[in-house]
Amino acid sequence: RTMTGAPIAEGADAIVPVERTRGSGALVEFLVPVEKGASIRPRGEDLRLGELVMSAGKTLKPADLGMLASVNRAMVEVIRRPRVAIVATGDELVDVDQPPVGAQVVNSSAYALAGAIAEAGAEAVILKVARDDAREIRERLAEAITFDVVLSTGGVSVGQFDHVAGALDELGMRQLFHGVAQKPGRPLKFGAVGYRPIFGLPGNPVSTLVCFYLYARPAILKMSGMRRVGLPRIQARCAVEIKLGKDVTEFVRVRLERGADGWLATPTGGQGSGILSSLSRADGLLVGPSTETLLKAGAQATVLLLGAGGDGGAVAADELFEGRRHSQ
Structure with a gap:
């Protein structure tokens, strides 16, 4: 026996x-x-003698922890989760447990960002809302730059109360760009204080999240040690005619369905930068080229998948913009 x-x-x-x-x-x-x-x-x-057990640059799954234990590795070197500060600005913002009155709106972008940050494997910290006061915004951003990454929402355009840009300049931010030829998310501002990346995200909630997915998320994943950092993508055909903005790369919120000849993409509704419901219902972002103002039904397009695990088909965000082809 x-x-x-x-x-x-x-x-x-x-x-x-x-x-x-x-x-x-x-x-x-x-x-x-x-x-x-x-x-x-x-x-x-x-495992055989001399065989590689696992490579750097991956998120440890339960099976990975068991595998490490099986080869007597009680301790391994890892990269800690980046800590990301979220700074929302605006007199109109109230917290999620406060009913908005008059022109007030709930600070939804901060909670959406916190979820997206957690999905990317990092730690999100929502700081107190900064009112439209230059000194208060500077104080809040000074607190934020003690974190690994800073995400601010609102105040990066050219309005009378858009004080974020000036506050970041005072804190010594080295600006790398301000404004991108895309829709939604044109006012995006990016720079660094030392080695800390600073993302001045637009204030409208859809613009905030789209810019996070395209720019901040890859940076956070890179800081986490990941090798492939872009959103997974697929090819799909337009189920209906889709109008696009002129001279900008437009990211259209779409729902995906499996058709007889592959994936079909249908817009989820209004594409305004404040219509968060259309992003909530979306499976992905269809990339509308800046060279087109109309995609006819049946036209093929790239769709970036939202909320998808793994890195299959991942692509660097800059590969999606005309004239910006780089190898990974």
Whole structure:
């Protein structure tokens, strides 16, 4: 008799499960044919001497933790989760547990960003809302730059109360760009204080999230040690005619359905930058080229998948913009 997991008897080369036998004592009848190697796990079946167990640049799954334990690795070097500060600005903002009055709106972008940050494997910290006061915004941003990444929402355009840009300049931010030829999300501002990336995201909730997915998320994943950092993408055909903005790359919120000849993409509704419901209902972002103002029904397009796990088909965000082709 040999129990499961025990070494086999010397000289034996097969095991017959007891439920496939009959009898007891010194005489046992086998009820099935017995092949050499049956029910035996040979040494080295899982890993061989010198074989790579796992590579750097991956998120450890439960099976990975078990694998490390199986090779006696109680401790391994990892990259800690980046801590990301979220700074929302605006007199009109109220918290989620406060009913808005008059022109007030709930600070929905902060909670959407916190969820997207957690989805990217980082730690989100929502700081107190900064009112439309230059000194208060500067104080809040000074607190934020003690984190690994800073995401601000609103105040990056050219309005009378858009103080974020000036506050960041005072804090020594080195601006790398301000404004992108895309829709939604044109006012995006990006720079760094030292080695800390600062993303001045637009205030409208859809613009905020789209810019996060295209720019901030890849940066956070890169800081986490990931090698492939873009959103997964597929090719799909337009189920209906889709109008696009002129001279901008437009990211259209779409629902995906499997058709007879592949995926079909249908806009989820109004595409205004404040219509968060259309992004909530979306499976992905269809990339509308800046060279087109209309995609006809049946036209093929790239769709970036939202909320998809893994990195299959991941692509660097800049590959989606005309004239910006780079190898990964």
